[in-house]
Amino acid sequence: MRRIGLMGGTFDPVHIGHLLAAEAAREAADLSEVWFIPTSVPVHKPQPGASGAQRRALVETAIAEHPSFRVEAAELDRQGASYTIDTVLELRERYPDVSFYWIVGSDMRDDLPHWRRIEELAELVVFIALERPGAAGEVAVAEPALPDYLRGRIVRGEMPGIGISSTDIRRRCAEGRTIRYMVPERVRTEIERMGLYGSRTID
Numbered sequence: 089m090r091r092i093g094l095m096g097g098t099f100d101p102v103h104i105g106h107l108l109a110a111e112a113a114r115e116a117a118d119l120s121e122v123w124f125i126p127t128s129v130p131v132h133k134p135q136p137g138a139s140g141a142q143r144r145a146l147v148e149t150a151i152a153e154h155p156s157f158r159v160e161a162a163e164l165d166r167q168g169a170s171y172t173i174d175t176v177l178e179l180r181e182r183y184p185d186v187s188f189y190w191i192v193g194s195d196m197r198d199d200l201p202h203w204r205r206i207e208e209l210a211e212l213v214v215f216i217a218l219e220r221p222g223a224a225g226e227v228a229v230a231e232p233a234l235p236d237y238l239r240g241r242i243v244r245g246e247m248p249g250i251g252i253s254s255t256d257i258r259r260r261c262a263e264g265r266t267i268r269y270m271v272p273e274r275v276r277t278e279i280e281r282m283g284l285y286g287s288r289t290i291d
């Protein structure tokens with residue numbers, strides 16, 4: 089069975105933490121592909137500053153050179169609240185011969201018990217959790233604290249800790265500060281060209 093990783097995120101904007109997490113997950117679980125899934129309406133955080141089309145375009149730009157990465161627009165096409173269970177059920181119907189893995193940073197791993205229909209979701213995907221500096225779960229021993237339905241359903245992947253967040257990038261843009269090397273160079277120039285997050289050209 090083909091093994092596909094699903095990298096869900098708001099990507100407001102995509103940054104190198106997302107890209108490294110996806111690549112580390114690909115290696116950790118021997119995935120043949122990783123599909124990036126931008127949310128339409130995130131269910132647990134403020135609404136994005138950039139539109140779905142803008143966030144998707146930036147992800148397309150960021151992953152263009154990776155032969156095994158692509159964008160899956162299921163959540164943007166569906167619109168409304170982006171619950172992962174709905175996305176996974178839809179993808180399983182469209183791709184019955186695929187094993188799906190859902191990729192998360194360690195901050196989200198600890199949040200998993202609060203996700204909609206998580207017991208059902210944990211039967212449909214294996215989660216791959218990547219360490220994220222500053223996340224509460226970073227130093228905790230995760231497995232014993234997990235509810236039964238998540239035991240054995242979370243694979244840990246290793247990646248160099250990247251203390252970058254979309255929040256930090258949006259703030260930097262608004263303050264006219266550099267985001268060079270925090271995002272791929274073409275993403276940076278696109279953000280400036282579109283004037284996103286209050287950015288202006290700082291070259």
Ligand SMILES: Nc1ncnc2c1ncn2[C@@H]1O[C@H](COP(=O)(O)OP(=O)(O)OP(=O)(O)O)[C@@H](O)[C@H]1O
Pocket residue numbers: 096097098099100104105106109133191192193194195196218219220221250251252253254255256
């Ligand atoms: N630096 C990072 N290292 C590892 N995983 C990350 C990192 N940044 C984000 N992730 C993971 O990528 C997924 C999507 O994250 P998201 O698009 O919300 O980015 P974010 O930087 O957390 O955004 P924001 O700052 O707006 O909350 C989540 O599972 C998150 O844990």
Ligand SMILES: O=C(O)c1ccc[n+]([C@@H]2O[C@H](COP(=O)([O-])O)[C@@H](O)[C@H]2O)c1
Pocket residue numbers: 095096097098099125127130131132133170171172173196202203204
């Ligand atoms: O389905 C849920 O209940 C749920 C709750 C929190 C987060 N998620 C998903 O987790 C992914 C990462 O979320 P975020 O906010 O870090 O972009 C994204 O695809 C969200 O839709 C999903």
